[in-house]
Amino acid sequence: MPELPEVETARRGLVPAMEGARIIRVEVNRPNLRFEFPTDFARRLTGCVVNAVSRRAKYLTLYLDCDEVLVIHLGMSGSFHVERAEDHQKPDTGRDQNRNRLVAHDHVIFHLAGVNGKYRITYNDPRRFGFMDLIPASLLNDHKFFSKLGVEPTGNTLDGQLLGQLFENRKAPLKSVLLDQKLIAGLGNIYVCEALWQAGLSPMRAANSICAKSGKATKRSTLLAQAVREIIARAIEAGGSSLNDHRQTDGTLGYFQHRFNVYDREDADCNKPECKGKIARIVQSGRSTYYCPTCQT
DNA sequence: AAGTGAACCTGAAGGC
DNA sequence: TGCCTTCAGGTTCACT
Numbered sequence: 001m002p003e004l005p006e007v008e009t010a011r012r013g014l015v016p017a018m019e020g021a022r023i024i025r026v027e028v029n030r031p032n033l034r035f036e037f038p039t040d041f042a043r044r045l046t047g048c049v050v051n052a053v054s055r056r057a058k059y060l061t062l063y064l065d066c067d068e069v070l071v072i073h074l075g076m077s078g079s080f081h082v083e084r085a086e087d088h089q090k091p092d093t094g095r096d097q098n099r100n101r102l103v104a105h106d107h108v109i110f111h112l113a114g115v116n117g118k119y120r121i122t123y124n125d126p127r128r129f130g131f132m133d134l135i136p137a138s139l140l141n142d143h144k145f146f147s148k149l150g151v152e153p154t155g156n157t158l159d160g161q162l163l164g165q166l167f168e169n170r171k172a173p174l175k176s177v178l179l180d181q182k183l184i185a186g187l188g189n190i191y192v193c194e195a196l197w198q199a200g201l202s203p204m205r206a207a208n209s210i211c212a213k214s215g216k217a218t219k220r221s222t223l224l225a226q227a228v229r230e231i232i233a234r235a236i237e238a239g240g241s242s243l244n245d246h247r248q249t250d251g252t253l254g255y256f257q258h259r260f261n262v263y264d265r266e267d268a269d270c271n272k273p274e275c276k277g278k279i280a281r282i283v284q285s286g287r288s289t290y291y292c293p294t295c296q297t
Numbered sequence: 298a299a300g301t302g303a304a305c306c307t308g309a310a311g312g313c
Numbered sequence: 314t315g316c317c318t319t320c321a322g323g324t325t326c327a328c329t
Contacts, residue, residue, distance in 0.1 A: 002322060034305075034324085058323075076323055077307080105307085127306050129323060172300060181324085188322055241322080286302055288320085 002074040004058055004153065004186030005235035005256065010080050011055045013249025017082045017121060018050045018062065021114025029107050034075060034131040044134055045070065050112070057149050057185035061140070068134045071145060075129025082249040085111070085118035108132065121249075149185040153232045158184065160217030163225045167207040168215070174224075175203035176285045184228070190241060190263045191231050193290045197262045197272075198227040202296045203282075203289045234259070262290040270295060 002010070026042040038044070048064040055061065062070040072078075108123040123130075135143050150166070151157050166183045167174075178184060178192045187195075196203050201210065201224060210220035217225075235241065240254035248254055261271045262279050270277040270292040277294025 006322075073323080075306095076321070126308065127321090127323095129305070170299085176300075179323095190322065285300080 002058060002076075002078060003188030003191055003235075003241075005191070005232060005238075006240035006254070007055055007058045007060060007074060007186075008236050009240040009248055009254060010074065011053055011060055013082055014053045014060075014062075014080060014121065016116055017114075017119035017249075018053050018110075018112060019114075020049065020051075021112040021116070021119065022049045023047065023110060024113050024118075025111040027109040027111075029102070029109075033107060033125060033128045034073075035133070037132060038134045041132070041134065044068065045110075056146060057152070057181060058188075059145060063137060067137050069137050069140050071133045071135055071140075071143075072123075073130050073132075073145075075125060075127060075131070077127040078123065078125040078130035080249045081122045081124065081251065083120050083122075085120050148182050150181060150183040151185065153184050153186055153228050154236075156229075158225050158229055160222030160225045161215070164211040164217055164221040165215055167221070168211050170207035172207060173204050173284055174201060174207050174210070175289050177207035178228075179285075179287075186232070187228065189287055190260070191228075191235065193263045194261060195224065195227040195231045197291060197296060198231060199224040200272075200296055202293075203284060203291050205297075262292065265290060 023045050026045045028037060028042050031037065044066075045064070048066045048068075050062050051065055052063040053060065054063065058073060060072040060074075062072070064070060103124070105124050105126045106122050107125055107128070110121040110123075112119045112121065133145075140146060151162065167177060170177045174196060175192060178187055178195070179189070193203070199220070201220060210218055210224060212218045235256040238254060238256040238259070239248050239252075241256045241260075265279045266281040268279050270279060272292065272295050275292060275295040277292040279290055280293050282289050282291075
């Protein structure tokens with residue numbers, strides 16, 4: 001589920017329930033996710049006010065008034081469900097009555113109270129590749145999770161010149177290099193495939209083949225940087241993708257998947273006007289790549 | 298150093 | 314119906 005746009009969508013769903021609210025109680029239903037929960041996790045959170053719900057790459061960073069930051073990664077299958085505490089005391093009105101009781105893989109439940117009312121926020125994660133940690137705010141940027149992260153693909157920072165510089169010494173295929181969080185932080189398998197399609201670049205092409213020796217932007221590096229920024233921006237605007245089970249925090253589905261041009265479209269016709277190609281699937285570094293062999297060169 | 302593949306874990310989907 | 318295999322949005326570790 002979660003690449004950067006899905007994490008950003010989750011963040012936006014958490015803001016109204018969490019920002020400025022106090023954590024009243026935390027239920028932790030197992031000793032670990034991908035990693036063990038930090039020592040006294042629930043106790044350290046209880047009583048804290050959430051000052052800000054932020055995001056860096058695919059990490060959610062919840063700044064608490066105790067000067068610690070609750071860091072959350074959604075892994076492959078993590079998601080949040082937000083509901084007003086009042087709602088689940090009245091089963092008749094609940095849109096999702098199953099949530100009134102514990103369902104499988106509801107690993108952490110946060111209870112908060114703020115000016116907007118009381119909320120129950122459930123973290124569900126079947127595969128348990130996600131994790132949570134508490135890190136002092138002053139140490140956050142130097143922490144191993146964050147110190148090596150590359151540039152955000154949002155905003156205008158990522159342009160053709162920067163992309164060219166990042167890829168200068170990389171001979172690996174564009175597909176794998178775009179997934180390297182140390183260079184660009186937040187891209188995942190879906191949006192890399194989509195961006196390469198939009199830029200008309202083959203996923204097998206060596207990353208440094210789109211660079212100029214001068215270090216300046218090339219036509220290809222500019223196209224790719226633009227494509228990455230646009231795909232991410234559009235996906236955020238659409239509320240993320242919904243493969244199988246991704247839901248926004250209010251339970252509705254994101255709809256960016258209706259706009260996939262290559263991902264999960266093996267054998268389908270290429271959507272590029274005047275291209276007669278069919279989408280192919282190959283495996284690169286153990287992951288599926290979807291692309292059009294006809295128009296991506 | 299850079300690059301690749303396996304591992305972590307569960308569930309869904311497809312083949313027989 | 315059930316059993317088996319394959320695959321999935323991410324990251325890290327071990328190896329060449």
